[in-house]
Amino acid sequence: xxxxxxxxxxxxxxxxxxxxxxxxxxxxxxxxxxxxxxxxxxxxxxxxxxxxxxxxxxxxxxxxxxxxxxxxxxxxxxxxxxxxxxxxxxxxxxxxxxxxxxxxxxxxxxxxxxxxxxxxxxxxxxxxxxxxxxxxxxxxxxxxxxxxxxxxxxxxxxxxxxxxxxxxxxxxxxxxxxxxxxxxxxxxxxxxxxxxxxxxxxxxxxxxxxxxxxxxxxxxxxxxxxxxxxxxxxxxxxxxxxxxxxxxxxxxxxxxxxxxxxxxxxxxxxxxxxxxxxxxxxxxxxxxxxxxxxxxxxxxxxxxxxxxxxxxxxxxxxxxxxxxxxxxxxxxxxxxxxxxxxxxxxxxxxxxxxxxxxxxxxxxxxxxxxxxxxxxxxxxxxxx
Amino acid sequence: xxxxxxxxxxxxxxxxxxxxxxxxxxxxxxxxxxxxxxxxxxxxxxxxxxxxxxxxxxxxxxxxxxxxxxxxxxxxxxxxxxxxxxxxxxxxxxxxxxxxxxxxxxxxxxxxxxxxxxxxxxxxxxxxxxxxxxxxxxxxxxxxxxxxxxxxxxxxxxxxxxxxxxxxxxxxxxxxxxxxxxxxxxxxxxxxxxxxxxxxxxxxxxxxxxxxxxxxxxxxxxxxxxxxxxxxxxxxxxxxxxxxxxxxxxxxxxxxxxxxxxxxxxxxxxxxxxxxxxxxxxxxxxxxxxxxxxxxxxxxxxxxxxxxxxxxxxxxxxxxxxxxxxxxxxxxxxxxxxxxxxxxxxxxxxxxxxxxxxxxxxxxxxxxxxxxxxxxxxxxxxxxxxxxxxxxxxxxxxxxxxxxxxxxxxxxxxxxxxxxxxxxxxxxxxxxxxxxxxxxxxxxxxxxxxxxxxxxxxxxxxxxxxxxxxxxxxxxxxxxxxxxxxxxxxxxxxxxx
Numbered sequence: 001x002x003x004x005x006x007x008x009x010x011x012x013x014x015x016x017x018x019x020x021x022x023x024x025x026x027x028x029x030x031x032x033x034x035x036x037x038x039x040x041x042x043x044x045x046x047x048x049x050x051x052x053x054x055x056x057x058x059x060x061x062x063x064x065x066x067x068x069x070x071x072x073x074x075x076x077x078x079x080x081x082x083x084x085x086x087x088x089x090x091x092x093x094x095x096x097x098x099x100x101x102x103x104x105x106x107x108x109x110x111x112x113x114x115x116x117x118x119x120x121x122x123x124x125x126x127x128x129x130x131x132x133x134x135x136x137x138x139x140x141x142x143x144x145x146x147x148x149x150x151x152x153x154x155x156x157x158x159x160x161x162x163x164x165x166x167x168x169x170x171x172x173x174x175x176x177x178x179x180x181x182x183x184x185x186x187x188x189x190x191x192x193x194x195x196x197x198x199x200x201x202x203x204x205x206x207x208x209x210x211x212x213x214x215x216x217x218x219x220x221x222x223x224x225x226x227x228x229x230x231x232x233x234x235x236x237x238x239x240x241x242x243x244x245x246x247x248x249x250x251x252x253x254x255x256x257x258x259x260x261x262x263x264x265x266x267x268x269x270x271x272x273x274x275x276x277x278x279x280x281x282x283x284x285x286x287x288x289x290x291x292x293x294x295x296x297x298x299x300x301x302x303x304x305x306x307x308x309x310x311x312x313x314x315x316x317x318x319x320x321x322x323x324x325x326x327x328x329x330x331x332x333x334x335x336x337x338x339x340x341x342x343x344x345x346x347x348x349x350x351x352x353x354x355x356x357x358x359x360x361x362x363x364x365x366x367x368x369x370x371x372x373x374x375x376x377x378x379x380x381x382x383x384x
Numbered sequence: 385x386x387x388x389x390x391x392x393x394x395x396x397x398x399x400x401x402x403x404x405x406x407x408x409x410x411x412x413x414x415x416x417x418x419x420x421x422x423x424x425x426x427x428x429x430x431x432x433x434x435x436x437x438x439x440x441x442x443x444x445x446x447x448x449x450x451x452x453x454x455x456x457x458x459x460x461x462x463x464x465x466x467x468x469x470x471x472x473x474x475x476x477x478x479x480x481x482x483x484x485x486x487x488x489x490x491x492x493x494x495x496x497x498x499x500x501x502x503x504x505x506x507x508x509x510x511x512x513x514x515x516x517x518x519x520x521x522x523x524x525x526x527x528x529x530x531x532x533x534x535x536x537x538x539x540x541x542x543x544x545x546x547x548x549x550x551x552x553x554x555x556x557x558x559x560x561x562x563x564x565x566x567x568x569x570x571x572x573x574x575x576x577x578x579x580x581x582x583x584x585x586x587x588x589x590x591x592x593x594x595x596x597x598x599x600x601x602x603x604x605x606x607x608x609x610x611x612x613x614x615x616x617x618x619x620x621x622x623x624x625x626x627x628x629x630x631x632x633x634x635x636x637x638x639x640x641x642x643x644x645x646x647x648x649x650x651x652x653x654x655x656x657x658x659x660x661x662x663x664x665x666x667x668x669x670x671x672x673x674x675x676x677x678x679x680x681x682x683x684x685x686x687x688x689x690x691x692x693x694x695x696x697x698x699x700x701x702x703x704x705x706x707x708x709x710x711x712x713x714x715x716x717x718x719x720x721x722x723x724x725x726x727x728x729x730x731x732x733x734x735x736x737x738x739x740x741x742x743x744x745x746x747x748x749x750x751x752x753x754x755x756x757x758x759x760x761x762x763x764x765x766x767x768x769x770x771x772x773x774x775x776x777x778x779x780x781x782x783x784x785x786x787x788x789x790x791x792x793x794x795x796x797x798x799x800x801x802x803x804x805x806x807x808x809x810x811x812x813x814x815x816x817x818x819x820x821x822x823x824x825x826x827x828x829x830x831x832x833x834x835x836x837x838x839x840x841x842x843x844x845x846x847x848x849x850x851x852x853x854x855x856x857x858x859x860x861x862x863x864x865x866x867x868x869x870x871x872x873x874x875x876x877x878x879x880x881x
Contacts, residue, residue, distance in 0.1 A: 010826055105797055110684060121794050125801040125808075132812050139811035139825035140804065203828065203849060269800060276804050 006133030127305030151270030388486035427498035621853030676787030709792030
């Protein structure tokens with residue numbers, strides 16, 4: 001019961017987490033990679049895969065409104081399989097995407113500081129959040145939302161980008177898109193951490209408000225991913241494959257930075273809080289899976305955080321190794337694990353629900369039959 | 385039946401020969417009797433005129449009974465019978481007058497208290513430009529009266545408990561029956577009953593026991609010295625706890641955003657109130673983070689400074705012997721010393737010490753090259769800004785130090801990560817079952833009407849959703865309904881004309 005309380009999340013919080021999960025790591029290195037692989041049409045494959053991801057989020061919502069993944073009424077061995085798959089895919093993603101985040105921080109905000117300090121600081125915070133559970137991560141994200149909203153508004157108000165729409169030409173759907181989508185699968189399919197939360201109806205719930213939030217989330221996700229990709233392509237064109245960090249380069253293009261110095265800090269900080277949320281969700285998924293086998297939540301969270309920290313600092317260590325990992329066979333494993341677990345969990349949940357529906361009407365019929373029999377017996381007794 | 389000599393000796397022994405225990409021995413209806421009271425606690429004139437003189441003048445023979453005392457003495461409060469000497473001793477210690485009569489079935493308690501009290505005045509930490517200027521004092525009855533005067537409802541309920549082995553401090557749990565959630569009231573009463581301590585000297589002792597997390601940096605129990613503030617919270621469905629001997633009244637459940645709400649916000653226009661609340665929010669964030677950000681920028685991210693300001697800062701810090709982190713920590717410590725001194729120092733030397741603080745520490749230290757001007761200015765503004773939210777000054781000043789240390793070591797990312805951790809901690813706290821960061825996390829849009837942007841008073845039709853209550857409706861009509869009503873009245877008048 002207490003564990004369920006740690007993971008209870010409201011619908012609007014779920015939408016916010018979905019937004020952060022989808023957007024965070026698609027705005028850093030991915031635009032550069034897509035331009036390299038798919039030239040100026042990278043935004044098309046970005047749009048396709050983001051839409052697929054959003055559709056899978058709907059499946060995740062369908063599962064989690066009945067309870068978290070490990071609370072479903074499915075056989076325990078199946079839950080164990082799910083836990084192993086999700087743990088491994090979350091571990092791969094947390095190391096690969098975490099390295100990208102650490103590289104972003106060390107190069108953009110510092111003068112190339114060592115990864116160890118940043119990783120330790122980042123993982124300490126994210127491990128704490130992971131240990132606290134989905135509810136605390138969701139609530140924290142609701143507070144961070146104001147920083148993100150303020151930063152995006154600041155950027156929208158003062159942006160000073162020279163857009164060249166011709167950079168989007170020519171429109172062509174070619175094999176390059178499939179190659180790009182295949183090579184960078186690691187950056188897509190991040191929905192399994194949300195399987196461990198239990199989505200509940202918010203108090204004072206109004207349906208129109210939920211519909212409005214859903215529409216805003218979808219639009220916001222598309223704008224921040226596909227919109228940023230289009231903006232990146234229009235601004236840098238083919239030269240985008242040389243731009244190491246899309247988000248920071250776009251956000252530094254604002255009027256104020258020419259007047260008072262570096263003013264891309266609000267948008268950078270907004271991305272950092274999204275990174276903390278996303279990373280915490282991955283560690284949270286690992287903690288939930290490991291806890292399924294080993295029990296002690298705090299210890300398990302600390303060990304997961306420590307292992308991820310060691311892998312980021314000493315096994316990966318730099319962006320080149322990170323890229324090799326991200327584009328190796330690990331991407332297929334992670335991507336298909338994400339899809340397989342989600343779809344399999346949904347199917348298993350529906351099967352168990354069907355079974356319950358079948359047994360419940362039979363019970364009622366049996367009761368009605370018994371009542372008829374006893375009534376008939378009493379009448380027969382009276383007559384005799 | 386009481387034996388006069390025996391009970392007299394027992395009571396005298398219990399008080400261990402203290403000099404302020406007064407005894408007046410007399411004969412009532414031919415029986416030996418004695419009044420016990422603590423000197424300085426009673427209204428001696430009323431006692432002599434209404435109780436002592438009539439009893440002394442009484443003729444007759446027979447046991448002293450309640451009916452006889454009711455007939456022959458005049459009291460403002462009813463007489464109570466006390467079965468045993470233990471309770472009698474407790475009542476005498478609490479300032480009551482106890483009569484012991486030979487052959488009576490029990491002791492008799494009179495209540496004619498009169499003692500020196502501080503006048504009801506404006507609390508020094510909650511001054512307002514507009515609004516009531518009454519504040520609670522140390523007397524429980526006066527505080528109860530100040531609340532009762534504003535909430536003239538029979539549903540206003542006070543339940544009194546005695547806590548503290550030696551102090552027997554009276555604690556009153558105050559709530560509006562039919563509005564406050566009974567589960568929360570019961571929970572608070574249970575927590576107070578569990579308090580096992582020698583003595584309660586101030587309401588903060590009680591708040592330590594009412595807090596759900598004793599090691600938390602942030603206060604989980606609200607406190608106010610103003611009756612209008614407490615009444616407002618009671619009307620929202622909260623429970624107030626009054627402690628005898630303390631002017632600070634506690635309120636529960638307590639949420640983080642209540643720190644940003646002041647009583648004056650409800651007496652001025654909502655536009656101004658909204659502006660002031662946003663200023664308070666930014667003042668708190670600025671005060672806590674600015675010293676740390678300044679150190680982080682100097683140590684790790686000087687490229688983020690605008691060029692002209694960078695040149696100015698470099699010029700100031702050139703000859704400073706300390707690193708930015710140590711310099712800032714020293715300045716913070718000095719300001720904390722000044723802060724503490726200004727509260728404690730006698731008025732007679734305040735002028736001289738203010739001169740020392742301002743001129744010598746401020747200007748001379750900067751001129752001597754010990755500290756830079758910008759660090760002194762930032763810490764000064766930060767310290768002043770902390771007092772926008774006086775109730776959170778303890779946690780804010782500690783966090784300020786923490787952020788300076790983190791900023792010096794890890795830079796802006798460290799500050800952001802620690803801020804994230806602090807926010808996550810705040811999001812994980814519950815106050816009697818309610819999320820501490822409610823109504824922002826989880827989001828309760830209805831309650832935002834009393835958040836940083838304050839709505840008009842007429843729109844407060846329902847009590848806050850973040851506080852459990854038995855009755856959500858606060859008022860029957862809203863602005864639209866009022867407008868419709870006045871429109872209908874106008875139409876009716878026009879038709880008549």
